[in-house]
Amino acid sequence: MNSGLLFAAVALLIILIAVVAVLVLRRQSAAVVASPAVTADDRAPTITDAPEEDLSALPEIEIPDAAAGRLNRLRARLARSNSAIGQGLLGLLSSGEISESTWDQVEETLLLADLGVGPTQELIARLRIRVQVAGTTTPEQMKVMLREELLTLVDPTMDRAVAMHAQGRPAVILVVGVNGTGKTTTTGKLARLLIADGQTVVLGAADTFRASAADQLQTWGDRVGAAVVRGPEGGDPAAVAFDAVSIGTEAQADTVVIDTAGRLHTKTGLMDELGKVKRVIEKKSPVDEVLLVLDATTGQNGLAQARVFREVVEITGIALTKLDGTARGGIVVAVQRELGVPVKLVGLGEGPDDLAPFDPKEFVDALVGDS
Numbered sequence: 385m386n387s388g389l390l391f392a393a394v395a396l397l398i399i400l401i402a403v404v405a406v407l408v409l410r411r412q413s414a415a416v417v418a419s420p421a422v423t424a425d426d427r428a429p430t431i432t433d434a435p436e437e438d439l440s441a442l443p444e445i446e447i448p449d450a451a452a453g454r455l456n457r458l459r460a461r462l463a464r465s466n467s468a469i470g471q472g473l474l475g476l477l478s479s480g481e482i483s484e485s486t487w488d489q490v491e492e493t494l495l496l497a498d499l500g501v502g503p504t505q506e507l508i509a510r511l512r513i514r515v516q517v518a519g520t521t522t523p524e525q526m527k528v529m530l531r532e533e534l535l536t537l538v539d540p541t542m543d544r545a546v547a548m549h550a551q552g553r554p555a556v557i558l559v560v561g562v563n564g565t566g567k568t569t570t571t572g573k574l575a576r577l578l579i580a581d582g583q584t585v586v587l588g589a590a591d592t593f594r595a596s597a598a599d600q601l602q603t604w605g606d607r608v609g610a611a612v613v614r615g616p617e618g619g620d621p622a623a624v625a626f627d628a629v630s631i632g633t634e635a636q637a638d639t640v641v642i643d644t645a646g647r648l649h650t651k652t653g654l655m656d657e658l659g660k661v662k663r664v665i666e667k668k669s670p671v672d673e674v675l676l677v678l679d680a681t682t683g684q685n686g687l688a689q690a691r692v693f694r695e696v697v698e699i700t701g702i703a704l705t706k707l708d709g710t711a712r713g714g715i716v717v718a719v720q721r722e723l724g725v726p727v728k729l730v731g732l733g734e735g736p737d738d739l740a741p742f743d744p745k746e747f748v749d750a751l752v753g754d755s
């Protein structure tokens with residue numbers, strides 16, 4: 385009798401446990417479908433039976449290349465500068481007796497490479513003295529001298545760090561330059577560099593003249609996980625810049641990078657506007673960096689643009705783009721001399737990670753060739 389009662393109680397307990405277990409399991413699997421994982425790695429396996437719309441709604445975040453050693457990785461892109469400057473000079477100077485006409489050819493090579501008249505004269509004067517002192521020189525000695533003198537001209541003592549850490553607020557970077565030089569592309573690539581460095585980034589689409597400019601920046605931001613602040617087409621660029629800095633501050637972002645417009649045909653208007661953008665941002669936060677984007681293929685024209693921009697905003701760094709498409713790498717030296725401001729970034733292609741922090745030694749090594 386007693387054993388019958390015990391049997392019934394045990395059976396009841398087993399059924400109860402089974403029901404509870406089924407309920408718990410169902411809740412867990414429902415939760416997995418309802419809240420898809422955020423990291424790219426977990427994503428696919430956890431929501432395989434979710435409807436297709438959910439899958440496409442998830443952002444595809446790319447992991448950018450690390451910032452360190454980028455210029456070294458991209459050095460082959462300098463090949464055209466390389467043969468024009470380094471190899472051209474070494475070819476001339478290593479051919480035994482150096483005559484006056486050889487020095488003339490050296491001068492011509494340097495000027496063609498956009499080094500500028502002043503730096504060209506300096507380089508030749510220094511080399512002539514060193515060659516005289518050394519008497520005869522081997523091609524290897526010549527290469528060492530050339531490397532040292534080019535490095536002096538590029539100036540390894542300049543501080544080339546892009547401002548990206550501020551105390552208790554986001555660092556603010558304003559990107560300026562003429563249309564087509566690569567501002568938007570550089571802003572997008574810079575966001576990737578900063579994110580590769582572990583930062584959170586907010587982008588401001590202050591080129592409000594063309595909707596496509598904001599869309600272009602949005603695409604860059606989406607790919608890498610940077611929020612993009614934009615305004616209405618034709619809206620006030622200063623207001624967008626202000627909003628971007630406000631939102632970046634609120635969100636405790638590490639850096640806010642602001643892309644601007646650059647229509648040169650309305651030069652005065654553009655310059656007034658640029659000054660206003662900076663002043664309006666400064667109501668909210670200091671501007672830590674004004675990056676002037678210059679297209680390396682434009683030579684003297686680029687230098688003229690630099691002078692115009694310098695009149696309106698205090699430029700703190702230069703981003704030299706399209707160095708992959710030119711034999712005129714000497715522009716690095718010329719533009720630094722012209723503005724007294726360091727080249728901080730170089731663009732070496734259209735790919736998302738084709739922007740590198742500028743390193744004088746790596747640059748000169750790439751020009752002269754490995755020792």
Ligand SMILES: Nc1nc2c(ncn2[C@@H]2O[C@H](COP(=O)(O)OP(=O)(O)O)[C@@H](O)[C@H]2O)c(=O)[nH]1
Pocket residue numbers: 561562563564565566567568569570646704705706707708709730731732733734738
């Ligand atoms: N080859 C090469 N093309 C570049 C580089 N930087 C930008 N570009 C291209 O230059 C064009 C203009 O760039 P964009 O960012 O729209 O210029 P913006 O008008 O100043 O904003 C685009 O086709 C870019 O892909 C670079 O470093 N190398």
Ligand SMILES: [Mg+2]
Pocket residue numbers: 567568569591597644
């Ligand atoms: Mg643009």
